[in-house]
Amino acid sequence: MKQWIVTLMLSASAASAGQSSPSAASMPSFSPVTWERLLHASDEPHNWLMYSGTLDSQRFSRLTTVSKDNVSKLELKWAYQIPEIDRAETVPLVVDGVMFITESPSNVVAVDARTGGLYWRYDHELPDDLRICCGRNNRGVAILGDTLFMSTLDAHLVAIDARTGSVRWDIEVADYTKGYSKTAAPLVVKDLVVTGIAGGEYGIRGFLDAYHADSGERVWRLHTIPGPEHPDNKTWAGDSWRTGGAPTWITGAYDPDLNLIYWGTGNPGPDWNGEVRLGDNLYSDSALAVNADSGELQWYFQFTPWDVHDWDAIQVPILTDMNLSGQSRKVMMWANRNGFYYTLDRVTGEFLVGTPFALQTWAQGLDEKGRPIREPGKLPTTDGNVVSPSVGGATNWWSAAYSPETELFYVNAFDGEQEFFIREQEYREGEQFTGGGAQNVEPNDKYKSAVRALDPRDGALRWEFPIQPRSTSGLLATAGGLVFGGSVDGYFYALDAATGEELWHIALGSRVHAAPLTYAVDGEQYVTIAAGNVVFTFGLD
Amino acid sequence: MFSLMSVGAATSGLAQDNPYDTTVDIRMGARLFQAECGRCHGLDGKGNDETGAPDLTNGSFRSASTDAGLFNVIRDGISGTTMVGISWAPDNRVWQVVAYVRSLNPQTGDYDLAGDADSGARLFRGKGECVTCHIVNGAGGRLGPDLSTIGNRRDPEELRIDLMDPNETVEPRWWTVKVVRADGSVITGSRMSEDTFTVRVMDDAENLWHFVKSDLRSLERVETSPMPSASDGLSASEIDDLVAYLFSLRKES
Numbered sequence: 123m124k125q126w127i128v129t130l131m132l133s134a135s136a137a138s139a140g141q142s143s144p145s146a147a148s149m150p151s152f153s154p155v156t157w158e159r160l161l162h163a164s165d166e167p168h169n170w171l172m173y174s175g176t177l178d179s180q181r182f183s184r185l186t187t188v189s190k191d192n193v194s195k196l197e198l199k200w201a202y203q204i205p206e207i208d209r210a211e212t213v214p215l216v217v218d219g220v221m222f223i224t225e226s227p228s229n230v231v232a233v234d235a236r237t238g239g240l241y242w243r244y245d246h247e248l249p250d251d252l253r254i255c256c257g258r259n260n261r262g263v264a265i266l267g268d269t270l271f272m273s274t275l276d277a278h279l280v281a282i283d284a285r286t287g288s289v290r291w292d293i294e295v296a297d298y299t300k301g302y303s304k305t306a307a308p309l310v311v312k313d314l315v316v317t318g319i320a321g322g323e324y325g326i327r328g329f330l331d332a333y334h335a336d337s338g339e340r341v342w343r344l345h346t347i348p349g350p351e352h353p354d355n356k357t358w359a360g361d362s363w364r365t366g367g368a369p370t371w372i373t374g375a376y377d378p379d380l381n382l383i384y385w386g387t388g389n390p391g392p393d394w395n396g397e398v399r400l401g402d403n404l405y406s407d408s409a410l411a412v413n414a415d416s417g418e419l420q421w422y423f424q425f426t427p428w429d430v431h432d433w434d435a436i437q438v439p440i441l442t443d444m445n446l447s448g449q450s451r452k453v454m455m456w457a458n459r460n461g462f463y464y465t466l467d468r469v470t471g472e473f474l475v476g477t478p479f480a481l482q483t484w485a486q487g488l489d490e491k492g493r494p495i496r497e498p499g500k501l502p503t504t505d506g507n508v509v510s511p512s513v514g515g516a517t518n519w520w521s522a523a524y525s526p527e528t529e530l531f532y533v534n535a536f537d538g539e540q541e542f543f544i545r546e547q548e549y550r551e552g553e554q555f556t557g558g559g560a561q562n563v564e565p566n567d568k569y570k571s572a573v574r575a576l577d578p579r580d581g582a583l584r585w586e587f588p589i590q591p592r593s594t595s596g597l598l599a600t601a602g603g604l605v606f607g608g609s610v611d612g613y614f615y616a617l618d619a620a621t622g623e624e625l626w627h628i629a630l631g632s633r634v635h636a637a638p639l640t641y642a643v644d645g646e647q648y649v650t651i652a653a654g655n656v657v658f659t660f661g662l663d
Numbered sequence: 664m665f666s667l668m669s670v671g672a673a674t675s676g677l678a679q680d681n682p683y684d685t686t687v688d689i690r691m692g693a694r695l696f697q698a699e700c701g702r703c704h705g706l707d708g709k710g711n712d713e714t715g716a717p718d719l720t721n722g723s724f725r726s727a728s729t730d731a732g733l734f735n736v737i738r739d740g741i742s743g744t745t746m747v748g749i750s751w752a753p754d755n756r757v758w759q760v761v762a763y764v765r766s767l768n769p770q771t772g773d774y775d776l777a778g779d780a781d782s783g784a785r786l787f788r789g790k791g792e793c794v795t796c797h798i799v800n801g802a803g804g805r806l807g808p809d810l811s812t813i814g815n816r817r818d819p820e821e822l823r824i825d826l827m828d829p830n831e832t833v834e835p836r837w838w839t840v841k842v843v844r845a846d847g848s849v850i851t852g853s854r855m856s857e858d859t860f861t862v863r864v865m866d867d868a869e870n871l872w873h874f875v876k877s878d879l880r881s882l883e884r885v886e887t888s889p890m891p892s893a894s895d896g897l898s899a900s901e902i903d904d905l906v907a908y909l910f911s912l913r914k915e916s
Contacts, residue, residue, distance in 0.1 A: 207743035250739075250750055255702065257745035299751070323702070514713055543706055545697055552751060559701040566712055567835035567857070568886070590859045611858035627860055 152218045152285070154267045157312055161378060168642035170216040172373075173262045173307035174521060175639065178441035179375040181523035182599045183640045187647035188662060189602035193616045194626045195662055199648065200238040202231075202657040206258075209635050210652035213262040213307065213521075213596070215270075216641040221650075222265070222284070223657055224307075227258035228274035230282065236643050238659065242287035246274045253301045253552055255323040261373075261636075262307035264315065266335045271315045273304030279317055281338060291338035295319065299552050301326050307373045311383060311414045314341060318370025322388040322434065325365035325555035330374075330385055330410070332417060342417025346370060346387045346405050354404040362399035365549045367391030368406040372519045375439045377452070380469060382420055383412045384441070384454060388434035394502045395430075395544050395557025402427040407435045409456060411471060421471035425458045426494065430501055431484070431509060431542060432560070433459040436519045441468060442526065446475075446579060455578045457522055457533040459515030462488065463581045477581035479574055480516035481537035484509050502542035502558050512538035513560040514594075521596035521637040523605065528619045530575040530584055532605050534593045537570040539563060566591045573597065573607055575622060585622035596637020598649075606649060608634025614651050614658070630658060681730045683758035684765070692763030695756055699749055708767045714745065721815045722768030723914055733761045769818040776819060776907045778900070783908025786901055793905075796890065799912060805869050806853060807837070807890060814913040822906045829888035839885040840864055842874055854884065 155171060163171045167184040175181050188196065204210055208226035215222045221235040228246040233239060252258075252275050263270040268284040276298045281290035295317065296302035301324025308317040314332040322328070328346035333339065346368040348354045358366055367390050374385035390399060390406035405419075407426040412419055425435045440455045446465075454468040461482030465475035473492030485494040500509050510516075514536065522533040540560040547557045571592035575584040595608030604625070605617045614634060615627035632654025640649045650659045683692075697706055703716035710718035717725070726741055727733045738757045740748030749757060787793045796807035817825065824831050838854045840862060852866035862882065864872045876882060893902055 209745065252747070253751065254747055257747070512713070545706075547698055554698045554702070556698060556702060559697065559706045561705040561707065561709075562711055562713065565835050567838075588859070590857055609859055613859055615859075 152220050152268075155217055155265045157266065157310070160266070160310055169218065170214070170639045170641050172215065172264060172309065173213055174373060174375065174438050177376045177378065179373075179438045179521075180440055180442065180526070180599070181521055181597065181637065182525050182601070184601045185640055185642055185647050186600070186602045187642070187645075188600070188604070188640070188649065190604065190618055190625060192662060193602070193604055196616070196626055196628075196649065196660040197663065198628075199236075199659045199661045201659070202233060202238040204655040204657070207655050208258050209633065210655050210657065211259045211261045211305075211636050212652050212657070213637050213639055214650060214657065215263060215265055216639070217265060217284070219643045220284075222263050222270060224260040224262050224272060226260060226655070228260055228272070228276070230263055230270065230272055230287070232284065232287065235641060235648065235659075236646075238657075244282050244287040244289070246272075246278075246280060248274070248276050249298070251299070252276060252303065253298060253321070253324055254303050255320075255554065259305050261305055264308040264310045266310045266313070266315070269335065271308045271310070271317070271335070273306055273308060273317060275303050275305070277302040277304050277319065279304070279308065279315065279333060279338070281335070293333070293338045295331060296326075300324070301552050301555075306371050309373050309376065309383070310335065311376050314414065316374065316383055316414075318372070318374075318385065320369050320371035322367040322369040322371070322391055323393065323554050323556050324552065325391050325549045326367060326369065327364060328368035328370055328387060330370050330383075330412065330417070332414075344410070344412055344417045344419060346410070348404065357401040357404040359398070359400040365391055365555060366399060366403060366406065367393075368403075369434075369436075372436045372438060375441050375454075376414065377441055377468060380452070381414050382468070383414050384439040384468065385410050385412065386435040386437055386439065388436050389429055389432045392547060392555045392557030393430075393432040394542060394559065395547065396428055396501070397544070398557070400428070403429070407433060407460075409435060409439060409454065409466065409471070411468065423464075423466055423471045423473065423492065425456075425462070425464065426460045429460075430544075431460075431511075432513050433511070433515055434519075435459070437517065438521050440522060440524045440531070442524060442578075444529070444578065453578070455522075455524060455531050457517050457531070457535070457576070459511065459518055460484070460494070461511045461516040462494070463531075463533075463576055464492065465578050465581070466492075475579065475581050479533065479576055479581065479583070480535040481510045481539070481570070482516065483539070502544040502560075504544060506541040506543050506561075508539055508541050508563055510539040511536065512540035512562075513542075514538065518594065520594055520635075523597040523599040524578075525599035525605075525619050527601060527603070528575075528599075529577070530619065531578045532573060532575055532597045532599060532619075534589075534595060534597065534607065535572055535574045535586075536592050538566070538592075539569070573605065573617065573622070575605075575619075587617055587622045587624065593634070595634040595651075598638040598640060600640060606638040606640075606651070608636075608638070608651055608653060610634070612653060614638070614653065628660075630654070630656070632656070681734075681758050681761055681765070683755050684762040688759045688762045689766050691756070692759035692761070695749075695752070695760050696763050700760070703745070708764065716746070718816075719764050720767040722765075723812075723815060730761055730765070733764065734758060737761060737764070768815065771814075771910065771913070774819050774910070776903070776910065778903030778905070778907030780904070780907040780911045782901075783904035783906070786897070786905055787908055791893070791897060791901075791905065805865065806867070810909065810912055812912060812914045814910045817909070819906050819910050822909050823902065826893035826902055826905060829890040829892060833886060833888045837888060839889055841883040841885070842872075843880040843882075844874075845878060845880055847880070853889070
């Protein structure tokens with residue numbers, strides 16, 4: 123009798139669901155994400171197929187349903203609570219109505235993108251003696267075919283079946299006991315999974331790797347610090363290159379015509395004691411252009427030679443083509459942690475534009491090659507020396523965005539300062555190797571912070587939207603004329619992409635430390651952001 | 664039962680006092696602290712609002728009360744926060760960090776103070792008029808910070824600066840704002856918190872207000888302290904007495 127009632131209720135609800143959403147049948151079910159699809163990801167704006175949306179990393183969506191006219195009507199559709207309480211830095215992927223969310227420490231779930239309902243979960247087993255400088259974070263997965271690729275805190279790369287969460291393969295990229303870890307979403311290029319490494323505070327030697335998507339076999343490794351056989355190794359005093367850091371802990375971009383992968387590198391180690399590693403310390407704090415097939419370095423551009431302030435060039439390279447002084451150029455746009463904005467020629471690495479976009483006191487400017495002209499007396503000292511930007515930077519790893527419609531580059535900027543210290547420190551394997559530190563001079567509320575819109579032709583500021591006290595969130599631009607972002611005071615907001623005027627905001631109650639994304643299912647556009655340890659999804663009525 | 668006993672035996676070392684707390688241990692602990700912890704807690708251990716890492720110099724901790732508890736926090740971290748711990752380090756090195764963190768808290772015995780705490784207490788409630796703005800042990804005004812355990816947070820030198828030069832450091836919580844509403848009415852008071860879109864204020868009559876910034880005609884902020892300097896009107900020996908009193912205001916241990 124009971125059995126019969128249950129059956130009846132189920133079929134009744136199935137029937138009504140079928141009636142209320144006639145378009146459900148027209149929705150293509152999850153289908154394999156081929157390389158062709160990834161190449162043309164901007165043609166399927168209802169999906170979010172990789173960390174930065176598209177291979178050029180613009181974080182620009184062509185969706186227009188949510189626009190300047192109706193964004194003020196956005197409302198919460200669903201929330202997904204990550205069970206492990208930590209600061210979520212995840213950018214979920216969305217493929218044909220299925221969302222993949224990575225969680226702290228190194229887990230991933232697949233949920234329905236309309237409701238947040240769970241399909242499956244994968245929990246990665248971790249050792250309990252991890253070496254991680256900055257929290258148990260993961261920023262997202264990559265997908266090829268029906269396999270996801272995820273970095274883990276024990277420095278593994280794991281391939282996971284996107285339909286069930288089963289492990290296809292799981293390989294050790296580096297030995298975590300030596301200070302290596304992995305937090306960033308990999309980038310798929312053709313049949314390769316390209317992935318970086320973290321550990322710049324532990325005296326590692328950084329690298330960028332490519333693995334066969336099918337087998338997990340390593341195809342190439344590019345050391346971000348060249349060995350003694352290479353002339354650039356001489357930019358490190360003595361043996362300091364062995365423990366010189368230069369990690370690769372954020373995701374890069376790819377240009378299919380040039381077959382070049384672009385990737386940023388982090389600080390040289392030890393972070394603050396440059397005395398023990400005199401020289402430019404190549405290729406720390408640089409943009410690298412890497413041949414996708416061979417892993418060979420095509421060119422590099424070093425933003426901060428001999429960095430002593432921990433200003434990683436761990437930003438996502440953003441690619442576009444633009445007219446510059448009457449010439450069509452393939453460029454790369456980059457707002458750096460060191461306080462300068464750069465436009466580079468991405469074919470050759472030539473420096474085209476460079477100008478401060480936030481408060482900086484360490485350089486008089488950039489020379490004609492883009493190399494900083496240092497202000498004397500700005501190095502860390504035993505008693506402390508106040509310099510702008512702060513350790514956290516004028517910006518950091520949180521994604522910038524570019525709109526081909528407004529032709530503006532959007533970045534979260536911070537006009538902070540900190541007192542930098544130098545300390546003598548011996549390297550010990552698996553322990554932090556930083557050679558100093560930094561601390562606040564004034565509370566953060568004293569400093570200015572803003573979303574800034576820059577013209578990449580000359581780096582000029584077009585508008586700014588002030589944030590109190592500051593933001594560590596990524597940005598998203600849309601063809602609806604909008605820029606979305608968050609802030610540490612727990613807001614999620616939408617700005618007019620042309621003017622910076624605020625059009626909508628909502629208090630989410632905890633720090634936004636992730637980047638927003640947008641997608642559509644059944645013609646309904648959604649906007650998603652992680653705040654605190656919750657993933658929130660908004661839509662129109 | 665048996666297994667419980669054996670677990671107890673294996674970790675019984677934790678129940679005892681810190682076995683590594685000589686001055687040499689403290690120095691070793693300081694070195695490890697600067698390398699592993701300073702990035703978040705500050706090289707001086709005073710915390711950092713950027714990383715959310717708390718001040719460790721107060722002598723009291725939210726997540727531990729004993730040395731053994733502190734040992735566990737420092738070794739294992741605090742699950743669900745960026746506080747990760749140093750579980751890879753051998754026990755003696757973790758104990759050395761515990762000893763160093765303990766040494767950051769000024770102890771009453773470390774100072775030979777000129778002032779008299781009882782006279783300081785009388786000044787605080789009487790001539791000094793401190794009690795009009797400060798709560799101590801549940802009684803007093805609300806226009807300044809609660810001072811019931813100020814002795815755990817500030818050493819005598821810092822307290823002297825707090826009294827003589829209130830503008831030396833003013834936490835954003837104690838800034839003053841002047842709000843002009845759309846109808847022209849004005850409210851001034853202490854800035855309880857402010858974010859991108861809103862601000863909350865306690866006015867001089869201790870009323871609580873919430874404002875949406877875009878509704879206001881203007882919002883001004885004054886970053887100096889509303890507290891008068893104690894050197895206007897109090898003698899040097901009276902200030903010594905107040906310092907002695909304030910330093911005695913501690914959490915009972």
